Amino acid sequence: MSKELSVSVVLGTYNGETYLREQLDSIFAQTVFPQEIIAIDDGSSDGTVAILHEYAARTPRMKVVVNAQNLGFIRNFEKGCTLATGRWIALCDQDDYWMPEKIEKMVEAIGDHEMVYCDSILCDENLQPLGNRISDLVHYQSFDDPRQLCVFSRMYGHATLITNRLFQRSQPFLKEVPHDGWLAYHATLYGGVLYLAEVLVKYRQHAGNVFGVVGRKKKPDPRERSERKKRELERIRIRMQAYCDACPDQLVPQKKLLRALVRSYRNFAPGNDLRRMILFFANYKRLLVVKNYSTPRKWLFCLKMLVKIK
Structure with a gap:
C-alpha cells in the first residue's frame, strides 16, 4: 500500500461477523490505500462492531459509525456515503472479497464517467468459485441512456466505483429502489456508466445474502x-x-x-x-x-x- 487515492470505501454491515474479517483483509491488502474506510453498522447484535473496531485500531483512516436504530440496507449505505469525503466512493458489502488491485484499476478506468463497474466471480460461502461470472448470466456493457436501466438494472454495489458528485446528485435514495440501481440510473444522466470487463471481486453466495445470485428467486406462497x-x-x-x-x-x-x-x-x-x-x-x-x-x-x-x- 505504497500509494493513496482519494477514495472513500463505504462498508455497510449488519450481523456480518462470519465473513467480515476476510472482506476487511482484502480492503487492507489493496495495492493503493483508500483515503478513508467508513464502516457504518446498522445495529448489529453479534460481534460485527467489535471486529470493526479491531481493524480501525490499525489505521486512523478507518472510521466506525454505529446507528442508534436500524435503518435498513439502503438508508444505511446512504448515511455512509454522506460521510464520505473522497473524490470517489467505493461501495462495499460485508461478505465479499476484493482482488488486490480493485481500487487502483477502477480509478484508472473511470475517466470522465460518473460510475464504473467491474465483473465478479460467483463463489460459495468458502469463496470457492462456482463456475460462473455475473457477466455469464446478464449482459454487461457500458450505458449512457436512462432507457437502458429504467426497467432492469444489474449494477451491484460491491462492484462499483462512483464519483462523490454522483452521490450528491442522486440524493435522496428511495426505499423502493436498491441504492446501486438508483445510482446507476442517475449516472446515465450525467456522463454514463463504464463497464470494466475484468473480475475484481469474489461475490460470495450464502443463505444470508440480501441479494444473491442473479436469477435466484424464492417462490412465494x-x-x-x-x-x-x-x-x-x-x-x-x-x-x-x-x-x-x-x-x-x-x-x-x-x-x-x-x-x-x-x-x-x-x-x-x-x-x-x-x-x-x-x-x-x-x-x-x-x-x-x-x-x-x-x-x-x-x-x-x-x-x-x-x-x-x-
Missing part, C-alpha cells in the same frame, strides 16, 4: 401472490415516476418514453396492458438490454407485458 403483486406494482409506479422526474427535459426521446411507461403502469386496465406491451416491443433493444436473452425470447417477454408488470 400462492396465498401471498396477489398481495405481493400489488406491492410490486406500487414499487414500480414509484420507481418509474421517480426516474421520469429525474430525467432532464432536454433528453426529449428518453423523457417521452418514461412518461409513457408511467402511464402504462397506472393500473391493469386492458388499455394500459396493451399500451405497456406495445412500448416494450417498440423499445425492447433498450429496455431489455441487460437481459442475456435471444431476440425471440425478448419478444416473448414483451408479449407477456399483457399480463405481467415486469
